[in-house]
Amino acid sequence: MNQNKKGNGMLSYLTASPYILWMIIFIIVPLAMVAYFAFTDSNGQFTFEYIKSVGQYTNIFIRSIWLAAIATIICFLLAYPVAYILTRLDKNIHSTMIMLVTLPIWMNFLLRTYAWMTLLGNNGIINSILGFIGLGPYKLLNTQGAVVLGMVYNYLPYMILPLYTVMIKIDKSILEAAQDLGCNGAQVIFRVVLPLSVPGITSGITMVFVPAISTFIISRMLGGGSNLLIGDLIEMQFLGNSYNPNLGAAISLILMVIVLIIMTVMNQFDGDDDKVLI
Amino acid sequence: MKKTIIFLTCAITAVSLFSGCNSAPETSSITLSDPEYYQKFKDQDMSINVYNWGEYIADGSEDGIIDVNAEFEAATGIKVNYTTYATNEELYAKMKGGGADYDIIIPSDYMIARMIKEDMLMPLDYDLIPNSKYVMDTFQNPIYDENNAHSVPYTWGTVGIIYNKNLVDETNIDWDILWDEKYADQILMFDNPRDAFAIAEIILGYSLNTEDPDELRAAAEKLKEQKSLVQAYVMDEIFDKMGAEEAALAPYYAGDAVTLMADYDFLGFAVPESGTNRFVDAMCIPKTSQKAEAAHMYINFLMEPEVALANCEYIGYSTPHTAVYEQLDDEVKNDGFSYPSDEYLEEKTTLFVNLSDEANQLMQDLWTEMKSSN
Known part of the structure; x- marks a missing residue:
């Protein structure tokens, strides 16, 4: 018995080894390099200077967290009903509906964001339509609202999919039992489905919040370049006027720490054992 | 609204265009100043890596304008691996980050000065670039590169x-x-x-x-x-x-x-x-280049009057090339801002x-x- 268990362990190590190797080369080593650059200067000497100087960009950090949080909440509010309705649909049309949900991500990310520029512009489609009924033009592009819109549009499928995956696994008989015991429709959703879908909620939030907080192209294209986010700041250290990889690494490291803290807090709400890992 | 539709159509067709035929012509159709010069690496299966600005070379996509890289391949037998960047700083970051193996780059003035200061550029051997005689006097010995030791002006x-x-x-x-x-x-x-x-x-x-x-x-x-x-x-x-x-x-x-x-x-x-x-954008060879002679050949090729004219017409930037300037329409010469x-x-x-x-x-x-x- 013991031997058998050991054999299984060996086997699982063996089958996991390609991914472990991948992880070491492409995740662990780069992370170590980011940390190394963050704590050294251009001559390779140990220093805290760059980590300290990140403090001057606090307002950019706050703006990024704020916009990413709003985008995540909107994504959740939009995605939750959609995911729930999907699970209630007939099995035969499930795959079609899921395909439609993922359809936008088939197209290139940049192209999708670029398209919003032509939609939101002063002479864009939305303002033209509003113009027909005598409204506007409104300043839609180059605002923080446009940045949030871009985030929601681009990351919405990443919220719907994990929610759907968790919800589809909820046993129908539990819902029926709740109804039998006198729950009305709203109570079934808020007191049964919602608690059971918490793992999906946390992974959905992670998958939207993390890319949203570090994006730079959305804020550049839709924010008009004056709504700087952390991603823009990091990019500027590498492709800006002064080439400063150490500061860029320091900002990235602090961003990772912030994301880690937020995610840890998030996971406190998710006491369930069978977490959905990303 | 029309614009969006056009944009989307372009985006879709762009994908099909890029996968379209890109085969080099068997022989070069253009007149070269010294065809012998370009024969040196023929049939050696050589390739060079060219790193240039986006939309900064005639690529045959417009009617009547040649595909410069394909012509170079036809004339010399050297394959061109062509990639593009959007800013001088991106080019610099790529070169600094290591792992970049470029034989030709085309940075702007101040970036050339910076690269010279940091010893990133190879001094050019002008014996290998006979066509450098076409560079206008105004562009010789610029402040960013004394005596053009490291760079040959491409556009300005x-x-x-x-x-x-x-x-x-x-x-x-x-x-x-x-x-x-x-x-x-x-x-x-x-x-x-x-x-x-x-x-x-x-x-x-x-x-x-x-x-x-x-x-x-x-x-x-x-x-x-x-x-x-x-x-x-x-x-x-x-x-x-x-x-x-x-x-x-x-x-x-x-x-x-x-x-x-x-x-x-x-x-x-x-x-x-x-x-x-x-501003002046000029052709340089990074110090790390292993194929310096072929790279010189590429610079010389871009200075061929016919090639330089095609590039000038395609890019729309002003040319520092005497023979090309002479061939320009008066309309362009006198538009008030190009020259x-x-x-x-x-x-x-x-x-x-x-x-x-x-x-x-x-x-x-x-x-x-x-x-x-x-």
């Missing part, structure tokens, strides 16, 4: 103001129009500190290459004043935004203005009377030089602060 131009004739009625357009409240929210601005600071520095009467911290701070203050009037800080998005009449005014490079004005009648371009930045008078170039334009690390860092910090201020 000035920075000016693209304006929408329907929305701007001033006739005498100068830099201060970008601070005019009449055009609030109709102004686009450079999304890179060096070009943006240059405009503020001209208005304040400073040198475009100032390293004085007080002057840099004053320039940043000037840019901050302008911020509430600026619709967006952009680079190549200018093409779409000016084309769709989203904005009235945008500072940009003369060569791109030529391209834009060919598509949109309502756009004009002004070279400000008070002076401007003149300003020698007097204007001499007295009113300045080339960027490389700034000290401290000045670059300060400019970057001030720029970040300006952009993230409310």
Whole structure:
């Protein structure tokens, strides 16, 4: 018995080894390099200077967290009903509906964001339509609202999919039992489905919040370049006027720490054992 | 609305176009000054890596204009691996980051100076570039590269103001129009500190290459004043935004203005009377290149009059090539901004030089602060 268990362990190590190797080369080593650059200067000497100087960009950090949080909440509010309705649909049309949900991500990310520029512009489609009924033009592009819109549009499928995956696994008989015991429709959703879908909620939030907080192209294209986010700041250290990889690494490291803290807090709400890992 | 549809159609067709036939012609169809010279590496299965700006070489996509890289392959048997970058800083970061193996790069003046200072460029062997005789006198021995030891000029131009004739009625357009409240929210601005600071520095009467911290701070203050009037800080998005009449005014490079004005009648371009930045993009060979001789051959090929003419027509930037300039239409020569008078170039334009690390860092910090201020 013991031997058998050991054999299984060996086997699982063996089958996991390609991914472990991948992880070491492409995740662990780069992370170590980011940390190394963050704590050294251009001559390779140990220093805290760059980590300290990140403090001057606090307002950019706050703006990024704020916009990413709003985008995540909107994504959740939009995605939750959609995911729930999907699970209630007939099995035969499930795959079609899921395909439609993922359809936008088939197209290139940049192209999708670029398209919003032509939609939101002063002479864009939305303002033209509003113009027909005598409204506007409104300043839609180059605002923080446009940045949030871009985030929601681009990351919405990443919220719907994990929610759907968790919800589809909820046993129908539990819902029926709740109804039998006198729950009305709203109570079934808020007191049964919602608690059971918490793992999906946390992974959905992670998958939207993390890319949203570090994006730079959305804020550049839709924010008009004056709504700087952390991603823009990091990019500027590498492709800006002064080439400063150490500061860029320091900002990235602090961003990772912030994301880690937020995610840890998030996971406190998710006491369930069978977490959905990303 | 039409524009969006066109855009989407373009996007879709672009995918199919790129996968379209790209095979090199068997033999070169152009006249070469010395066909023998290009035979050296024939049948050696050699390849060189060329790293250039986007949309910065004739690629055969327009009728009647040759595909330069395919012609080079046909003439020399050397395969060209061609990739592009969007900014000098991106090029620099790629080279600094290591792992880059380029044989030809085409940076701008100040970046060439920086690369020379950091010993990243190979001194050129002019015996291998006989066509360098075509470089105009004005472009020889520039301040960024003494005696052109490391670079051969490829294109040049000035920075000016693209304006929408329907929305701007001033006739005498100068830099201060970008601070005019009449055009609030109709102004686009450079999304890179060096070009943006240059405009503020001209208005304040400073040198475009100032390293004085007080002057840099004053320039940043000037840019901050302008911020509430600026619709967006952009680079190549200018093409779409000016084309769709989203904005009235945008500072940009003369060569791109030529391209834009060919598509949109309502756009004009002004070279400000008070002076401007003149830039030169020049061909260089990184020190790390293992195929220096083939790289020299590529530079010489780009200087072939027929090739240089095709590039000049395709790119729209001004040429430093004597034989090409002679063949240009008078219309282009006299459009008022592609080839300003020698007097204007001499007295009113300045080339960027490389700034000290401290000045670059300060400019970057001030720029970040300006952009993230409310």
